[in-house]
Amino acid sequence: MRDSRFLKFAGLLWAVMMVFGWSGALSSASAAPFTVGPKKCQECHTDEAKVLSGTKHFTSLKTVHKDKRAKKIVKAIGDKRMKKSATCKMCHYTEAQKKPGAKRKIVAGPSCESCHGPASDWITIHNDYGKGVKRATETAAHKTERLQKAEAAGMVRPSKMFDVASNCMSCHGLAASGLDEKTAATMLDNGHPLNPDFELVEYSQGTVRHRFYPPDVTANKEMTAAEKSELYVVGQAAAFVSASAAVKKSSHEKYVAAQKKRIATATAALEAVKGSVPAAGALLADPSIANGRALADAVKGKDLSGAVGGMLPSKYK
Ligand code: HEC
Ligand code: HEC
Ligand code: HEC
Ligand code: HEC
Known part of the structure; x- marks a missing residue:
């Protein structure tokens, strides 16, 4: 545990040094x-x-x-x-x-x-159309560059749904990387909930839903059935990656059982789409973040309701 954390830290420091050079490494580390x-x-x-x-x-x-x-x-x-x-x-x-x-x-x-x-590092970038420019007059190239800069500064944009979903899974799967095995076990033994059935469509399309997209930015739009099916698969991909990592870090019975249940549900969803989306097969074979992102990209704009429509929830939290 301690070793892997040190490695993560060392890796981060190395990345910071690559970007800022030796001299900047310390000052920029304090400006995380x-x-x-x-x-x-x-x-x-x-x-x-x-x-x-x-x-x-x-x-x-x-x-x-x-x-x-x-x-x-x-x-x-x-x-x-x-x-x-x-x-x-x-x-x-x-x-x-x-x-x-x-x-x-x-x-x-x-x-x-x-x-x-x-x-802190993207709030003034993500909305900056440029001097004297408005949303309507911004060039496509400027918009791409602006949003790329925001992402590089740590913004998790809705278009990167795998990453958004991974944030949900980290908390809702009790799988945060900073949470050690012993603490998680003590929490569970003392009544902390861990719901293995947390599912992205059910939990994001009720109270949490905010989809004020153009052209009518005053309307909080509901998803179509096709969009829900895509979101369902992305959510299961994130759950699969999260639970596959979590299950390895603990031997606590309740914790392991919950993570295994998350893996089983996600496996069924990924099996259902892997015929038409090969990236789902690759993710099943290797539950890495990169494979999760690749699957999310592969299903973008696809209607998967034929494959997973029957798995979608009928009510939302
Ligand atoms: C000064 C105004 C302003 C503030 C403050 C602001 N935003 Fe924004 N935000 C915008 C505008 C304008 C857009 C639309 C940008 C565009 O047209 O692409 C936007 C877009 C977004 C998007 C969608 C980006 C995308 O991928 O299309 C997200 C998510 C977002 N903001 C989150 C936040 C969060 C979280 C905060 C606070 C930490 C925040 N914003 C603070 C003005 C603001
Ligand atoms: C930083 C951790 C964190 C993240 C990220 C997070 N949640 Fe939560 N969420 C919580 C906590 C903690 C609660 C429980 C709050 C309570 O009961 O006091 C909760 C509760 C909820 C509830 C209410 C559930 C109920 O039974 O009433 C919904 C819905 C929900 N989250 C959806 C989501 C979705 C969807 C995402 C991702 C798009 C997400 N959450 C991301 C921590 C998080
Ligand atoms: C890894 C993320 C995580 C950590 C760490 C965490 N919680 Fe939670 N907690 C959650 C989530 C997510 C929920 C909502 C679970 C659900 O309803 O399915 C929750 C729910 C709860 C609830 C039930 C609330 C309700 O409305 O039913 C209590 C109580 C609680 N947490 C206490 C704590 C305490 C105390 C700590 C610190 C010792 C803690 N949690 C640490 C994620 C976390
Ligand atoms: C529980 C996780 C969660 C929280 C909390 C959250 N968002 Fe989002 N946000 C999302 C998700 C998921 C989407 C993608 C919605 C979609 O496209 O279906 C999104 C989309 C957006 C968008 C683009 C859609 C729109 O409404 O214009 C903006 C802007 C945004 N969020 C800003 C915010 C701001 C500001 C806050 C806080 C007031 C916030 N979000 C809180 C998860 C969250």
Whole structure:
């Protein structure tokens, strides 16, 4: 465990040095991307913020720490309060920061940047049409470059649905890379939920749905059956990658059983589409992030309802 974490850290440091050179490595390490909080996003994204405020992600800030189970779980892992516990903060809260190096403060439950990535380095890039230019007059080349820059700065765009879904799976699958085996086991033994049936369509098309796309940006659009089938497959791909990694890091009975159930459900979905989408077969053979992304690209715009329509939920959370 410790070794693999060190390797990850060393890899990251190496990447930073490749980009900034030796001299910049230390200063840029302290300027790692940070979370700015949903109030910043709300300044422009009022509709999305309104949707967020109607979700359990939003309301849980005021409720979850008062739950009887919460107090028991925090104690069991050796922490005092949920809002002070680094473990709980990983998934339950958004900690915002005003500027690099400033103090982090809990400002929300899971929120915009939990799914779209910490925004300090992309918030002023992703919407910058250029001086004097408006959305309607921006050139296609400028738009491509702008969005590429935003992604390079850590933005998880809706078009990269595998990555968005992987963020959901990391929290909802109790599979966050920072969560060690022992802590996860203690959480489960003390009543922390782990729902192996968390499925992307069911959980994203109810309270969480925000799809204010042009031409009518005031309408929160429902997905078509074809779009839902595509999303279902991408969600199962992300669950497959997440659970395949998680199952290896623990020997805790309940944890392993839940991850195996996630793998079984995802396997059925991937088996159902692999005839028409070879990338699904490649992912089944090797559950890597790269193969997950490749599958998401391969199904883009495809109507897979013939293959997985029967697996889609009829109600949404
Ligand atoms: C100053 C205004 C402004 C702020 C602040 C802002 N955005 Fe945006 N955002 C925009 C505009 C404008 C667009 C549309 C850009 C375009 O036309 O491609 C956009 C687009 C997006 C998109 C869709 C991008 C895509 O892939 O098409 C996401 C996701 C997003 N913003 C998230 C956020 C989040 C999260 C925050 C807060 C951390 C935030 N934005 C803060 C103005 C803003
Ligand atoms: C890896 C992510 C993750 C970590 C770490 C985590 N939780 Fe959770 N927690 C979740 C998710 C996701 C849910 C919702 C599960 C569901 O409803 O299926 C949840 C639900 C809960 C619930 C039930 C809330 C309800 O409304 O039913 C309690 C209580 C809780 N967590 C307490 C804690 C405490 C205390 C800690 C820190 C010791 C913690 N959690 C750490 C992801 C996490
Ligand atoms: C639970 C994860 C999650 C949270 C929280 C979240 N988003 Fe999203 N966001 C998504 C997903 C998934 C999509 C893709 C929707 C689609 O295309 O079906 C998306 C799409 C978008 C889009 C493009 C569609 C649109 O509505 O214009 C914008 C902009 C956006 N999000 C901004 C935000 C902002 C701002 C917040 C916070 C107020 C936020 N998101 C919170 C997951 C999330
Ligand atoms: C940073 C961690 C995190 C991420 C990322 C995340 N969630 Fe959650 N989500 C939670 C936690 C924690 C809860 C439980 C809150 C509580 O009960 O107090 C929750 C609850 C929910 C609920 C309410 C469930 C219910 O039974 O009422 C839905 C729906 C949901 N999440 C959907 C999603 C979707 C869809 C995504 C990805 C697009 C996502 N979440 C990403 C942490 C996260």
